[in-house]
Amino acid sequence: MxxxxxxxxxxxxxxxxxxxxxxxxxxxxxxxxxxxxxxxxxxxxxxxxxxxxxxxxxxxxxxxxxxxxxxxxxxxxxxxxxxxxxxxxxxxxxxxxxxxxxxxxxxxxxxxxxxxxxxxxxxxxxxxxxxxxxxxxxxxxxxxxxxxxxxxxxxxxxxxxxxSSAPGTIFGMINNADLKFPKIKNEKGEEIELTHGRYIQFLESPSREVRESAFKAVYSTYAKQKNTLAATLSANITKNLFYSKARKYPSALEATLYGDNIPVSVYTNLIAAIHESLPLLHRYMELRKKLLKVDELHMYDLFAPLVDEYKMDITFDEAKKTVMESVKPLGQNYQEILKDSYENGWIDVYENEGKRSGAYSWGAYGTHPYVLLNHKDNLNSMFTLTHEMGHAIHSYLSDSSQNYRDAQYTIFLAEVASTTNEALLMDYMLNKSTDPKEKMYLLTYYADQFRTTVFRQTMFAEFEKIIHEKAEAGESLTHQELSKIYYDLNKQYHGAAMVVDQDIEMEWARIPHFYNSFYVFKYATGFSAATSFAKQILDEGQPAVDRYLGFLKSGGSDFSIEILKRAGVDMSSPEPIRQAMSVFESLIEEMEKLTK
Structure with a gap:
């Protein structure tokens, strides 16, 4: 159409x-x-x-x-x-x-x-x-x-x-309005202007030349503004230090985590557990190099497709059926709620003229939740469906079990239910798949989610921790200092199989999340908690399911860490991260088998 x-x-x-x-x-x-x-x-x-x-x-x-x-x-x-x-x-x-x-x-x-x-x-x-x-x-x-x-x-x-909102506003103006990227040549040799939106598309290009020129063009553009961008980020850190001192917190990190009553150990354990698991990421980089058939793996190869585009046409009706099958481990009641959402107008399915882009789950207490989609017949849209239904059923069960004041769960918990659904869908599809090409496509899709959501976000979180601690110790944060810290972290995280191009040292300058300080770690903890839940549900069965449904019904009736702990995921220990990493390791093993 x-x-x-x-x-x-x-x-x-x-x-x-x-x-x-x-x-x-x-x-x-x-x-x-x-x-x-x-x-x-x-x-x-x-x-x-x-x-x-x-x-x-x-x-x-x-x-x-x-x-x-x-x-x-x-x-x-x-x-x-x-x-x-x-x-x-x-x-x-x-x-x-x-x-x-x-x-x-x-x-x-x-x-x-x-x-x-x-x-x-x-x-x-x-x-x-x-x-x-x-x-x-x-x-x-x-x-x-x-x-x-x-x-x-x-x-x-x-x-x-x-x-206090000035550093973020100034960064937004530099990043979205003032920075002008050069033109680069696409796969057909046509000159195309580089934009924020096109950058990732270029990095996903099968052509290495296109990837490299987009990468170099982006970071050389940021490098021209390095002094201004360093001063802007430094001003944001100064703001955080001012608030934490004014409100009598020991550090900016504690001030940020205090609202949700999250112990600092959750943050530091995440970083420690990921350091312990870096050999796995290094092994995945080796595999990436082998699959891309390159002598050297560069930073601009991180988003390159590992398998030829495997086209999966999945209609909305097929997506609904597959999602329904994949949540079977969560029991009949969960499936009944999902069936109700399909049949009774919870979902706005396709794009129409003027409709908001993207997808979300929303609603008000006392009425069933709603889900906005812009469904396309592909794998991504099927994952979006199960993701948003995870949010919706979490809200539905919270609202049904808690009074209005206690029903609203925190952002720290929000991504857990949606990502657990995704983990169950991926497990279902991998077990069902008989085509090696399809299997490889799914495995790379999933492995890259671990790389971007757990490893990359933890690296960001560690960068934030280091630069705040330096500022708290009275050290100044010049662009040279910021770039050195960032470059060294990239070397540590990516390992010897990767050529860490010097240009990547400027990446700190383009991450908007650094102006919403100490937020990104929630992506990594949410993904790890969800992977841990899915593993327990698939390994243990009913006892794990009961604990998980108890988590969904808890809403915001207690502090986030306590709610998760009761359900069998203790984020104040490194265990859930380790469980998630064992899943990542099994994906790498499967991929290595298929490439032999």
Missing amino acids: SQLAKRSEVPAEHRWKIEDLFADQKKWDAEFEEVKKLLKQVPQFEGKLHEVKAVKECFALEDEISLHTERLYVYSNMKHHEDMAESTYQALSEKAKKLSVEVGEALSFITPEILALSDEQLQAMIGNADLAPYKKTLEDMLRQKPHILSKLEEALLAQVGNL
């Missing part, structure tokens, strides 16, 4: 049933007015949050307002995403956004007022049976208390907020 369908032409069975959230616009408007009315009740609690009765009623009102606001926000944005050119829903999503800000401002006195209580008063509230549904909220407030400042100091910090 060469022309995209208009939204109005999309058949009902391929659209999500958004009316399950709001039957019509009238219902949305009525709920919007309801929130406005409820907001008028908020000020009566100001100055009274030292009384148990007032705290209980205030929290209940906060939950009611938040849930209505979430529903309004989710609906208006999802309607907007159906066709982003449609002005009605652009306006509606703006209206919901403004309401959301208004709600945030109206409720902003609650936490500081409760934190003004003495530790004894707070402890008494935590132990009070009337406040049992809010025990975790109050415990968390008590935990955060040492790092909350006086009213005046908090007001000053709030005003610094705009300043």
